[in-house]
Amino acid sequence: MPLIVVMEDDAGTRMLVASVLKKDGYDVLMADNGAQGLRLVEKHRPDLIISDVQMPEMNGFQMLTAVRQNPATAATPVILLTSLQERAHMRIGMTTGADDYITKPFRPGELREAAAAQLNKRVMQAALQNMAVDAAVQTALEEQKHNLAKLYEHRLAKELSDRWPSGDDSADDEKFVNATVLFVDILNYATMAERLSSDEVGELVKKFYGSAGDTVHLFGARHMQFIGEGLLAVFVDSSDTRSVNHGLRAVRAALGLVDSAQRMRQYQHVQFGDRDLPRFEVAVTLHDGPVTLARLHDPLHGTGVQTLPVGDAVSATMLLQKHARSQGWAITASVTTLRGITGAVKMGARALIELPGRSAPMDAAEVLSLAL
Secondary structure: OOEEEEEOOOHHHHHHHHHHHHHOOOEEEEEOOHHHHHHHHHHHOOOEEEEEOOOOOOOHHHHHHHHHHOOOOOOOOEEEEEEHHHHHHHHHHHHHOOOEEEEEOOOHHHHHHHHHHHHOHHHHHHHHHHHOOEOOEOOHHHHHHHHHHHHHHHHHOOOHHHOOOOOOOOOOOEEEEEEEEEEEEEOOHHHHHHHOOHHHHHHHHHHHHHHHHHHHHHOOOOEEEEEOOEEEEEEOOOHHHOOOOHHHHHHHHHHHHHHHHHHHHHHHHHHHOOOOOOOOOEEEEEEEEEEEEEEEEOOOOOOOEEEEEEOHHHHHHHHHHHHOHHHOOOEEEEHHHHHOOOOOEEEEEEEEEOOOOOOOOEEEEEEEEEOO
């Protein structure tokens, strides 16, 4: 079983963490300060370290630096424990080399989720190596690429009304315990609409979202719809996309949308280079959680049925997309989403983002690329 070293000077918290981890079948060694914990790490070479920040003799940052400087332990994942009053510590810890952090007080489920994500990282990284395109190795990624390409060609052959799968024709709602919600919006849209004619704006938007719709469709979105000048898509596990989990497909779609925005900048330069338009950019946000695709019947005519994605994950994604813009990230993903694909993507900066109307800030990070 994986071995975890827990460093925490508070006896109650230390015993709580150890109890939760042992209940999940992990072997646990405990230390009440950073120096003692570091000696355990160097002697036993654990699979994971969970450490408090404020400890006597050697604090969590000093311990983390020592672990990273030792070639024998440098690759060991580290999760830091910090309080809400110590948010600045989170930034220091992540730049020093921590893999994740948990805010006190925490729920046992949150601890289990974070620990499992880090312990699965090596497995995921090994799988990604097998996914790399190489003449000597037939990788899983190449197989997925071919599967998705075939799926795309098959779907493009259908009528446009059938391109966006929405389940059967029954009026029953579709409920998904876990889905990835993607929302993409065009930045500076109001300025472009002011400086272009309605026909020009329409052409610009249609050109981008024609490509964006193809991208979302290619990676197997379960549902998509336009909201204002934005596009919302829901990804779930399904029979014809089971080769790649829904979180990873959503990330790949987000990266494709950013590439589409780059091509739009070239089009913008050619068509409107003399119009003093702001740079064409998009902001993409990803978040996981329960989603219901609610079926709404036409109350007037009693014929048409519309599908409306509802749930906290949907509203949280749209809020995050709006309030994460100040970070300047092209793709923002909640840590809830990223923990489901730990090791599969390369992350940039990380921040706690305040969302109006929500009791706690959302922990989110910048997505840079796939971790190939």
